[in-house]
Amino acid sequence: xxxxxxxxxxxxxxxxxxQINCTYQTSGFNGLFWYQQHAGEAPTFLSYNVLDGLEEKxxxxxxxxxxxxxSYLLLKELQMKDSASYLCAVRHPxxxxxxxxxxxxxxxxxxxx
Amino acid sequence: DAGVTQxxxxxxxxxxxxxxxxxxxxxxxxxxxxxQQALGQGPQFIFQYYEEEERQRGNFPDxxxxxxxxxxxxxxxxxxxxxxxxxxxxxxxxxxxxxxxFFGQGTRLTVV
Numbered sequence: 001x002x003x004x005x006x007x008x009x010x011x012x013x014x015x016x017x018x019q020i021n022c023t024y025q026t027s028g029f030n031g032l033f034w035y036q037q038h039a040g041e042a043p044t045f046l047s048y049n050v051l052d053g054l055e056e057k058x059x060x061x062x063x064x065x066x067x068x069x070x071s072y073l074l075l076k077e078l079q080m081k082d083s084a085s086y087l088c089a090v091r092h093p094x095x096x097x098x099x100x101x102x103x104x105x106x107x108x109x110x111x112x113x
Numbered sequence: 114d115a116g117v118t119q120x121x122x123x124x125x126x127x128x129x130x131x132x133x134x135x136x137x138x139x140x141x142x143x144x145x146x147x148x149q150q151a152l153g154q155g156p157q158f159i160f161q162y163y164e165e166e167e168r169q170r171g172n173f174p175d176x177x178x179x180x181x182x183x184x185x186x187x188x189x190x191x192x193x194x195x196x197x198x199x200x201x202x203x204x205x206x207x208x209x210x211x212x213x214x215f216f217g218q219g220t221r222l223t224v225v
Contacts, residue, residue: 043203045213045215095169097163099146101148101156
């Protein structure tokens with residue numbers, strides 16, 4: 001089966017940097033995604049990693065180590081609007097068509113002034 | 114572009130009843146997937162529709178069924194509702210196998 005672990009909650013200060021970790025165990029790796037979900041809203045895509053290394057996109061970066069089953073999402077220059085849940089997800093190993101994600105429980109990030 | 118739209122936004126049903134939730138995919142998208150998100154949890158994959166057929170299915174009982182129409186919109190049906198079916202039901206769409214999936218805002222179902 002598949003298992004994904006993330007911290008349940010994190011708190012950080014406006015303007016700071018925060019790293020949200022995700023560890024996964026899966027029988028076959030097919031890519032890892034990060035989504036942001038504000039309370040009561042749709043999850044929105046942040047990043048996709050399929051190869052080892054760092055992917056940078058503006059204030060957000062995502063890192064993957066396939067050998068360690070580990071990823072992190074790095075948020076720089078935190079803003080109040082970054083307060084949200086951050087969902088780590090891997091493609092199901094039997095997913096031949098896309099969109100069959102296995103999500104972690106999500107990390108609820110609170111940004112304080 | 115309206116994005117992925119779902120209806121209704123909120124719904125209250127009684128245990129044992131049946132419910133139908135609706136999803137219109139983002140313009141140009143032909144694949145629709147449904148997820149169940151319990152409070153404080155990540156979404157769980159229910160099933161996926163493409164060309165009006167169920168193409169993939171997660172670990173959900175047969176009480177959960179669906180349909181896709183020729184215009185790519187989709188319905189999720191849940192029969193014999195249980196209290197544990199209370200959750201946010203999310204619809205996601207995409208246009209290609211490995212493309213980014215876009216999620217709707219969901220339908221909040223409460224079973225009492």
